[in-house]
Amino acid sequence: MARPRDVAALVAGVLIAAFGLLLLLDAGGSLHLHFAALAPIAALIGGATLLAAGLTRHD
Amino acid sequence: MSKRLTRSSSDRVIAGVAGGFGRYLGIDPVVIRLLLIVLIFFGGAGLIVYGAAWLIVPSDDHQGEGFDGRGVARRTGIALGVVALTLVALVGGFWGFAFGGGTAVAIAVIVIGAALVLGAFTGGARWLIVPAIALAMGAGVAAAADLDVRGGVGERIYRPASAASLRSDYKLGAGHLLLDLRNTNLGPGNHRVHLKLGVGQAEVLVPPNVCVSSTAHISGGETQVFDRTTGGTNHDWQDIHRAPAGTPQLTVDADIGFGQLRIEPGVGVQGVNGACANG
Numbered sequence: 237m238a239r240p241r242d243v244a245a246l247v248a249g250v251l252i253a254a255f256g257l258l259l260l261l262d263a264g265g266s267l268h269l270h271f272a273a274l275a276p277i278a279a280l281i282g283g284a285t286l287l288a289a290g291l292t293r294h295d
Numbered sequence: 296m297s298k299r300l301t302r303s304s305s306d307r308v309i310a311g312v313a314g315g316f317g318r319y320l321g322i323d324p325v326v327i328r329l330l331l332i333v334l335i336f337f338g339g340a341g342l343i344v345y346g347a348a349w350l351i352v353p354s355d356d357h358q359g360e361g362f363d364g365r366g367v368a369r370r371t372g373i374a375l376g377v378v379a380l381t382l383v384a385l386v387g388g389f390w391g392f393a394f395g396g397g398t399a400v401a402i403a404v405i406v407i408g409a410a411l412v413l414g415a416f417t418g419g420a421r422w423l424i425v426p427a428i429a430l431a432m433g434a435g436v437a438a439a440a441d442l443d444v445r446g447g448v449g450e451r452i453y454r455p456a457s458a459a460s461l462r463s464d465y466k467l468g469a470g471h472l473l474l475d476l477r478n479t480n481l482g483p484g485n486h487r488v489h490l491k492l493g494v495g496q497a498e499v500l501v502p503p504n505v506c507v508s509s510t511a512h513i514s515g516g517e518t519q520v521f522d523r524t525t526g527g528t529n530h531d532w533q534d535i536h537r538a539p540a541g542t543p544q545l546t547v548d549a550d551i552g553f554g555q556l557r558i559e560p561g562v563g564v565q566g567v568n569g570a571c572a573n574g
Contacts, residue, residue: 238416240415240416241415241416241417241418242414242415242418242420242421243415244308244415244421244424245411245412245414245415245420245421245423245424246411246412246415246416248408248411248424248427248428249408249409249410249411249412249413249414249415249420249427250408250412251408252404252407252408252411252427252428252431253404253405253408253409253411253412254408255404255408255431255435256401256402256403256404256405256406256407256408256431257401257405259392259397259400259401259404259431259434259435259438260398260401260402260405262397262401262438263392263397263398263400263401263438264398268438268441269435269438269439270439270529271436271439271440271514271515271528271529272529273439274432274435274436274439277435278428278432278435281428281431282332282428285308285424286308286325286328286329286332289307289308290308290324290325290328
């Protein structure tokens with residue numbers, strides 16, 4: 237399997253798509269997103285993306 | 296040779312600003328990135344600092360590219376483009392979800408996430424990360440607020456003449472919803488009114504000698520009922536009273552996304568719910 241050229245984009249893409257799935261479930265009424273969950277989710281996406289970028293940087 | 300501050304072309308997430316500062320100051324660029332993220336929550340200062348540094352500080356792979364010239368114009372164009380796209384995505388995600396397009400916006404977020412995954416293998420997709428997060432978070436805020444602004448936009452003023460013309464439901468998507476009951480002859484009994492507002496202000500002006508009870512759920516905003524004010528996110532308000540015999544009772548139940556519920560007394564009632572037995 238090909239190695240990703242940009243791990244940060246890969247991590248961000250997976251997490252954003254997963255969040256989109258949560259939004260889809262919310263729109264369909266299967267679950268309800270709360271404000272209390274938004275900040276941790278935003279921090280998770282941003283933090284994981286930065287971490288991936290930092291760990292794969294080219295020194 | 297003196298050390299020069301440059302943006303890093305090898306250690307970068309967006310434009311190498313944090314990488315450059317980290318190298319210049321001799322500290323881990325992750326610390327700089329975390330500081331910039333924290334500063335974003337202080338009036339967007341992190342974005343301003345980052346944008347200014349992107350414009351002013353030259354890249355280490357173009358040592359001659361400084362504060363002037365085509366490099367600045369190019370970076371300005373790219374920065375403005377990404378900022379504009381991010382704002383459009385943020386606003387589009389929020390209002391798209393609020394206007395009932397939740398499913399379409401959610402699918403768009405999933406598709407963009409999948410595009411980022413594909414772009415991770417082909418390269419050149421990193422610029423899409425910030426606008427994609429903005430789109431997702433804009434929609435997320437509207438979803439968390441359970442926002443529905445399909446009830447129309449603008450100002451709605453209702454002045455029913457009597458209890459018979461008082462509706463049980465009043466709905467507005469975004470704007471100012473005013474229910475003026477100061478000249479309404481309510482008569483004895485309990486009169487229930489439900490207000491649903493997406494974004495804006497719902498205001499009820501009550502006549503004198505009416506006992507008012509109120510309940511509300513506000514995703515983000517404030518409740519101001521007579522002389523009491525409270526607010527916050529996801530806050531529930533309950534102010535229940537019992538009217539003495541022969542005194543009209545008005546029960547207001549409000550469901551507001553973002554905004555304010557304001558219940559004001561009519562003439563002769565000086566800021567208190569004076570007509571209630573226990574008010």
